[in-house]
Amino acid sequence: MLTPFGTDLWLAEGPVVEGMAGFRFPTRMALMRLGDAGLAAWSPVAPTEALLAQAEALGPVRWLIAPNALHHLFLPDWVRAFPRARVLAAPGVREKRPELVIHAVLGADPVPSAFAGALDLAPIRGNRLFTEVALFHRASRTAIFTDLLQALPPGWFRGWRGLVAKLDRMQEAEPTVPRKFRIAFRDRAAARASLAPVLAWPAERLVVAHGAPVERDAAALLQRAFGWLQEGRGR
Template sequence: MTALQAFGPNLWIADGPVVTAGGGFHYPTRMAVVRLTEGSLFIWSPVALSDALRREVDALGPVRYLIAPNTLHDRFLGEWQATYPAARIHAAPGLRQRRPDLDIAVDLGEEPPSDWAADIDQTPMHGNLITTEVLFFHRPSATLLVTDLIQHFAPTWFTGWRAWVAKMDLMTAPEPQVPRKFRVAFVDRAAARRGLERILEWPVERVVMAHADPVHADGRAFIRRAFGWLA
């Protein structure tokens, strides 16, 4: 795990532990912390909460919003909610039904709530059978936050048959890509295109992804390449 790293104005990222998903695939984890204009914190895709990470987060401001950007990134929400009981969970569509144990306050929708609309825009990518992921754009840093829809791993990250599956899924392609399983799962491509069109309206310069190295420049061009198959 790493300490919080400044990524832009009022934006920090931190890498958490590697976790095991279905099929025994190992994934690194990454979260982002946004300090909103009014001073409270927006925690995107929270990772495991260590004592060191908690101290650093507490030094930035009060935690008010815990964000589950899709139905696959919910593993550590319970421990964050227990630690910060005043924080409200805002979750992607479908997570409320899958995790009745969590106290989910709000289902993420088409528009940002007034709580963070001054700093962050958002849009769901509808039409996917795996999950409806909500993407966020932090205006002060011109940064797009992407969870699972774009991924990239070193060719040696996976071994054995998992390495073959990852290659076929485009997870180990030369640059970050939308994995093939997500492409196939977009059964309503018109809905997906509407989400992409909105994303491309944002002046994206940088991109933070949960499962790929961050992009530091020409973010909008990067997004166009990653989603070129959807055009």
């Protein structure tokens, strides 16, 4: 079910999904109103009748956003539910979902003019694993990340997976960049350049797909989360 999280922004929890090597992750989506441009669904989770009805009651769902090449599992379900919505996807999604019409590749194609003044998008480049597109929803002053920032609760992973998660920094006290993604930033100059607008966002709140939402001081948190990269430090 959708729950409010700031002005014109709603969150919904989805099912737990299984990734590589049996690692299981919670899922979360955001639905945001973009003024007269309708609603945008970021990283859509598995739809239920109740969730789709709630979304439709809030206004026309005109945009479906897949923010990186790992978050596309339920995109076809939302395309079927809202066939008139335009699909915006990060690099790599089109190759994984050739059956879908991708209307724009974020970071390569022009950003829809309807987003101006409502939603900022920043492709985070320089990572050899994927290009994640971070968002800033202006009405709610919320920064939105998918996988580059994580903070899973203690005890979420058990056994050897729990040890790996701890070493990978997936379960820090606040959202931070997991170690594997830090290592994957091979072009750090490109990463710093693409992060510059993100670190300038006047963000009060932060939403991540894998971790609890942050309700205050998000701009300072982003500075801490990416400080290692800005300062040229190691892992």
